[in-house]
Amino acid sequence: MIFEALAFPSRRSNIIGQRGLVATSQPLAAQAGLDILKQGGNAVDAAIATVATLCVVEPTSTGIGGDAFALIWMAREGKLFGLNASGPAPARLTADLVRSRGHTTFPSLGALTVTVPGSVRGWQAALTRFGTRGLDSLLVQSIDYARTGFPLSQRIAAAWGKSTDKMSQHPDSRRVWLPHGRPPLPAEIFHNPEFAQTLVTLAAEGPDAFYQGDIARQIADCVQAAGGVLTPDDLAQYQPEWVAPICLDYGRGFTFYEIPPNGQGLTALLALNIARRFDLPALGYGSADYYHALLEATKLAFADAQAYIADPHQAHIPLPGLLSDSYAQERYAHIAMGQALARTAGDPSPHGDTVYLTVADGEGNMVSWIQSLYMGFGSGLTAGTTGIQLQNRGANFSLEPGHPNEAAPGKRPYHTIIPGFITKDGQAWSSFGVMGGFMQPQGHLQVGLNMVEFGMDPQTALDAPRFNWLKGTLVALEPAIGPDVRAELARRGHDLYPVEAPVHYGGGQVIIRDPVTGVLIGGSEPRNDGTAVGW
Numbered sequence: 001m002i003f004e005a006l007a008f009p010s011r012r013s014n015i016i017g018q019r020g021l022v023a024t025s026q027p028l029a030a031q032a033g034l035d036i037l038k039q040g041g042n043a044v045d046a047a048i049a050t051v052a053t054l055c056v057v058e059p060t061s062t063g064i065g066g067d068a069f070a071l072i073w074m075a076r077e078g079k080l081f082g083l084n085a086s087g088p089a090p091a092r093l094t095a096d097l098v099r100s101r102g103h104t105t106f107p108s109l110g111a112l113t114v115t116v117p118g119s120v121r122g123w124q125a126a127l128t129r130f131g132t133r134g135l136d137s138l139l140v141q142s143i144d145y146a147r148t149g150f151p152l153s154q155r156i157a158a159a160w161g162k163s164t165d166k167m168s169q170h171p172d173s174r175r176v177w178l179p180h181g182r183p184p185l186p187a188e189i190f191h192n193p194e195f196a197q198t199l200v201t202l203a204a205e206g207p208d209a210f211y212q213g214d215i216a217r218q219i220a221d222c223v224q225a226a227g228g229v230l231t232p233d234d235l236a237q238y239q240p241e242w243v244a245p246i247c248l249d250y251g252r253g254f255t256f257y258e259i260p261p262n263g264q265g266l267t268a269l270l271a272l273n274i275a276r277r278f279d280l281p282a283l284g285y286g287s288a289d290y291y292h293a294l295l296e297a298t299k300l301a302f303a304d305a306q307a308y309i310a311d312p313h314q315a316h317i318p319l320p321g322l323l324s325d326s327y328a329q330e331r332y333a334h335i336a337m338g339q340a341l342a343r344t345a346g347d348p349s350p351h352g353d354t355v356y357l358t359v360a361d362g363e364g365n366m367v368s369w370i371q372s373l374y375m376g377f378g379s380g381l382t383a384g385t386t387g388i389q390l391q392n393r394g395a396n397f398s399l400e401p402g403h404p405n406e407a408a409p410g411k412r413p414y415h416t417i418i419p420g421f422i423t424k425d426g427q428a429w430s431s432f433g434v435m436g437g438f439m440q441p442q443g444h445l446q447v448g449l450n451m452v453e454f455g456m457d458p459q460t461a462l463d464a465p466r467f468n469w470l471k472g473t474l475v476a477l478e479p480a481i482g483p484d485v486r487a488e489l490a491r492r493g494h495d496l497y498p499v500e501a502p503v504h505y506g507g508g509q510v511i512i513r514d515p516v517t518g519v520l521i522g523g524s525e526p527r528n529d530g531t532a533v534g535w
Helices: 027-038 043-057 095-100 119-130 140-148 154-162 164-168 171-177 193-205 213-225 232-236 265-275 288-308 325-332 437-452 458-463 483-491
Strands: 015-017 020-024 067-074 079-085 241-243 246-251 254-258 353-361 366-374 420-424 427-435 467-471 474-477 507-513 520-524 531-534
Touching: 015 020, 015 531, 020 027, 020 043, 020 507, 020 520, 027 043, 027 140, 027 353, 027 531, 043 067, 043 119, 043 140, 043 193, 043 353, 043 366, 067 119, 067 420, 067 427, 079 119, 140 193, 154 164, 164 171, 213 232, 246 265, 254 265, 254 437, 265 288, 265 325, 265 437, 288 325, 288 437, 288 467, 288 483, 353 427, 353 507, 353 520, 366 420, 366 427, 420 437, 427 437, 437 458, 437 467, 437 507, 458 507, 458 520, 474 483, 520 531
Parallel strands: none
Antiparallel strands: 015 520, 020 353, 020 531, 067 079, 067 366, 079 241, 246 254, 254 420, 353 366, 420 427, 427 507, 467 474, 507 520
């Protein structure tokens, strides 16, 4: 595999292996997954061990009280499989109920935002269909870190500190996550014995122990005590769904894949379908023309995403039309290279605390897995003595009457987390993702094009500077995007967010597999504690 000359110099080396590779946002978790590969487990086994460890060592971003999605390439079948492990709203949650409590938009925190956590059933589904190990062996490392403790990294400690006020509001959250009355400090060892016991129970009894019995009762009691309507029956009835991935034939043998709605992966494909109508290399990588083209494609894609993405079981989503060449051409025609579009898709907030991981094994299997609580520590609620923090995915429901994503009983909300995958000539080529709320499809667009259009290796594709479209004409640009480009974009009507203001540009991981040699090349996010490890 030969990568082309690069427009942006990378600051880190790729990790290259042959028998297995894991890339994720926290070093301890990456090593936990690699250990499973070395013990003879496959990529699916290693993915579950990795994400379970992330639930312990990066609790600001993920936990078993949240949701998951995955794209899984199984070499034996030569096929990509999609897993939607996002949970629905409780059976008693209605838009009228939320409006009756004085809300005109869906609240972002608290008990009403807690939807059924889907991740643990997702683990079960993936392992039952494709794994070779059980939770009794895959949770060993996560149990040990929860029980005996682990030292916090600087970035995770910083994220923890930002949630201090939120976690102070709930007694169980305060007890578990603010020991000694404060968040733990960098390099301080944190223990979570209550969560350790929960993981021990799951290892011994399986995922049913989460959705039934004492754990489920404590989750429901926590939500109801805080004013929500989640019940044990909501938990007991939940099952994840295997779905057919949606895709875009980008050209030159490359095909981009995403999970279909209720996830926002459609947004990335819509933007890619518009962007590929430009001669991007001719515009010049990193030029004002280049960023302008991608920004305008992003805005148009989000406008459609906000209008159409919802739970397909309760809303009609015209996927074939949205992804058609004729529709992409129609949307492309709205773009003027000299002037920024003012149209907006609402107000995609900069929130987004999520973990993404990718794993490949020596047999050619690859896993693109993403899991989240949504905002930092989710809803702010922790379930009794379980050590489980509960997600706030309901925050992305609409309260607009008649909107496809209007809150309703048993409905899954618009979901921000999306795993990505690229095939080349019908074979697995890249398992990748970029976490970070509404930055995610923008990250898929930018990192994906870095590799496919500009021949960047995984690490360079991740290191390259990014933009984050915020709303309307407002866009944040990383400082590495120079003053001349910034000035030209401003002249075209882009409202530039202050360069010194804190903005999240996502956290990505990438593995590319050489289809001829089987060599694995991995890169990991420099903007967080990202680590790729291989053998």
